[in-house]
Amino acid sequence: MILIISNNGETTTTKVIKNLSKMGKSFIRIHEDEFFDIKTDRKRIYLVSEKNKFFLDEITSVWYRRGGIKFKRLRYNNNAINTHMDETQHWLEDYVIKTLESKKTINKQSNSHVNKLWVLEKAQKAGLSVPDFFLAENTDEVIVNKTITKALTENVIIDSISEHSDAIIYTSIIEQKEKKEFFITFFQEKIEKDFEIRSFYLDGKMWSTAIISQNDEQTKTDFRKYNDKKPNRKIRYQLPKDIEEKTHQLMQSLDLSCGSIDFIKSGDHFFFLEVNPVGQFFGLSAMCNYSLEKEIAEYL
Amino acid sequence: MKHLFKEEKKLPLTFKYIEHFRTKTNNKTNNAKGSYVPCKRYHTDYLLRENPTKPLTRLL
Numbered sequence: 001m002i003l004i005i006s007n008n009g010e011t012t013t014t015k016v017i018k019n020l021s022k023m024g025k026s027f028i029r030i031h032e033d034e035f036f037d038i039k040t041d042r043k044r045i046y047l048v049s050e051k052n053k054f055f056l057d058e059i060t061s062v063w064y065r066r067g068g069i070k071f072k073r074l075r076y077n078n079n080a081i082n083t084h085m086d087e088t089q090h091w092l093e094d095y096v097i098k099t100l101e102s103k104k105t106i107n108k109q110s111n112s113h114v115n116k117l118w119v120l121e122k123a124q125k126a127g128l129s130v131p132d133f134f135l136a137e138n139t140d141e142v143i144v145n146k147t148i149t150k151a152l153t154e155n156v157i158i159d160s161i162s163e164h165s166d167a168i169i170y171t172s173i174i175e176q177k178e179k180k181e182f183f184i185t186f187f188q189e190k191i192e193k194d195f196e197i198r199s200f201y202l203d204g205k206m207w208s209t210a211i212i213s214q215n216d217e218q219t220k221t222d223f224r225k226y227n228d229k230k231p232n233r234k235i236r237y238q239l240p241k242d243i244e245e246k247t248h249q250l251m252q253s254l255d256l257s258c259g260s261i262d263f264i265k266s267g268d269h270f271f272f273l274e275v276n277p278v279g280q281f282f283g284l285s286a287m288c289n290y291s292l293e294k295e296i297a298e299y300l
Numbered sequence: 301m302k303h304l305f306k307e308e309k310k311l312p313l314t315f316k317y318i319e320h321f322r323t324k325t326n327n328k329t330n331n332a333k334g335s336y337v338p339c340k341r342y343h344t345d346y347l348l349r350e351n352p353t354k355p356l357t358r359l360l
Binding site: 161 | 305309310311312313314315317318319320321336341342343344345346347348357
């Protein structure tokens, strides 16, 4: 039995499930809105929610896509007892998560959210080229028009920032110095790119796509500023073996078995930008005919 | 930036370059909700109604 941890509305999960169904593999899909009780039956542990019930020893592989397993916790009136029982319940939940993550997995709930700064340092240690980066509270060290800034967060969309709109933080070029100090901000050397490369990594294998985004003013700094009228050209691409090998080392050092990785190519150099363990890959998979959803279904 | 968002505390410089989207007027014409249907087989309440993608190999 395959356990899939995802969000209810996550469409890529559904694409993988279609392939699992075709292959006759049985699965359980759990959502962000489910809360599980940990129960026992004849020395076996099982989890039960309003929608699902399964024994831990039934699960053969786990795909952590998004969201996470959430547990119901009992609260007790006596504060001292409550603290003790809170810890008791914590260790039970921890055991369940550890047991599931010890099976064959595609990513893990416990480490699927990565720190961008930490990843950049790890990438350098793995031998990948990384554009120079630093944190600052002013623009003293910033070279105007040769430095970019981007959010440190995984999610760059801020819902309902005002009554009438949501907002998105794209990668942006710093065009002028600031007189006042600001909250610590991430800055990185701007690389003149030939094109961008988005790679999908699964258990040591990589599928790459070149995104020809540099000729379009709208997409040249961040290809996610999609030009719907004239979309960027996207084609299959083969990264050099040594870049793939170094990326594999990086993913192993981060204990990630799956993720979407961004590079830019500039002359003969490939610069590593970031890795997103829960990134969206279906669009590029369809565009390049990689059938990544089938690869995931086969792996599980 | 903090004045832009009426915040007392400092914000990162990224907020200067923030882009707003999905205004209320856009929502009126957004019919995305109608594109999803609940589906028991794939365990989701949001199955996207779409034309199946045709892999390039099928077109050759």
